[in-house]
Amino acid sequence: MTELAYLNGEIMAVDRGRVSINDRSFLFGDGxxxxxxxxxGVFFGLEEHLARLARSAAAVEMELPFSEADLAALVRELREKSEIADAMVYVQVSRGVEPRRHIFDLNVKPYVLITVRHVPHIPERYWYEGVTAVTVPDVRWGMCHIKSTSLLANVMAGHRARQAGVDEAIFVREDGTVTEAYASNVFIVRDGTVLTHPANNRILGGITRRFVLDLCPGLGFSYRETTFDREEMYAADEVFLTNSVHEIRAAVEIDGRRIGTGRPGPVTRELIRAYKELTRKR
Ligand SMILES: Cc1ncc(COP(=O)(O)O)c(C=O)c1O
Structure with a gap:
């Protein structure tokens, strides 16, 4: 098993990839x-992820150098070469390489970087005991639905969590609305109903978020895509976070306040079980 990178048509060991100092994703986060x-060995949600990549590309007026089908084939081929069965694949498209200036040349060629790595170790306590979090001001721009490499606010939010000695940071807007965590979507459970922020420009519409909402009716849970504020989150019966790498994690303490019983609640536990079944049976 070898962690691999694909860069500009070449495949190499993951730590051998190099980018130009004129790369726009390096200079501007323009990627x-x-x-x-x-x-x-089987991808979960690859088509959905590549469709979102195409939407992000369209939103920033970038032309993907591959069709979604060709990109899917390339991702699959690279994973097979790596022989890593439980892989975390990162796909990045940079606007391209050209001398630094804000306005890009309309002819600059976007290029693709793919890395295939082992899924990082995920502590079991995340699922069985849950995680702790702090809230941080959501100072991000108004186009959070684009999965952009410009992630400074998210990076700083993660840093705040570490400084506070907790696992996660949850963004809250000036009016008190909870949006999402620095790399996860946020859900609350109130009186048996699952609530999460609408998939608009204020959050990244997570692929896991969508799968989780789609699981709800079959498990007997109603759901609503609606905003809620920090106080409603503190008072919720359960809070949980979703993303493709960590799947579903209960947030059992936020800003030092215990959420619900302080343990992953029944709705979260049932969703964790159902999501594990879904991801592993494809
Ligand atoms: C800001 C943000 N929100 C939500 C998510 C969850 O998205 P997904 O479920 O597609 O992994 C991520 C994933 O990295 C993210 O960075």
Whole structure:
């Protein structure tokens, strides 16, 4: 098993990839990306992730150098070469390489970087005990639905969590609305109903978020895509976070306040079980 990178048509060991100092994703964060997992050699949600990449590209007026089908084939081929069954695949498209100036040349050629790595170790306590979090001001721009490599606000939010000695940071807008965590979507459970922020320009519409909402009716849970504020989150019966790498994690303490019983609640536990079944049976 070898962690591999694909860069500008070449395949190499992951730590051998180099980019130009004129690369626009390096200089400006002028790039878009995706992160997708395989389970025992089979990708979960690859088409959905690549469709979102195409939407991000369109939103920033970038032309993808591959069709979605060709990109999917390339991602699959690279994973097979790596022989990593449980892989975390990162796909990034940079606007391209040209001398630094804000306005881009309309002829600059976007290029693709793909890395295939082992899924990082995920502590079991995340699922069985849950995670702790702090809230941070959501100071991000108004186009959070684009999965852009410009992630400074998210990076700083993660840093605040570490400084506070907790696992996660949850963004809250000036009016108190909870949007999402620095790399996850946020859900609350109130009186048996699952609530999460609408998929608009204020959040990244997570692929896991969508799969989780789609699981709800079959498990007997109603859901609503609606905003809620920090106080409603503190008072919720359960809070949980979703993303493709960590799947579903209960948030059991936020800003030092215990959420619900302080343990992953029944709705979260049932969703964790159902999502694990879904990802591993494809
Ligand atoms: C800001 C943000 N929100 C939500 C998510 C969850 O998205 P997904 O479920 O597609 O992994 C991510 C994933 O990285 C993210 O960065």
């Amino acid at each position: 878009i990306y995706e992160v997708v997992r395989s389970y025992d």
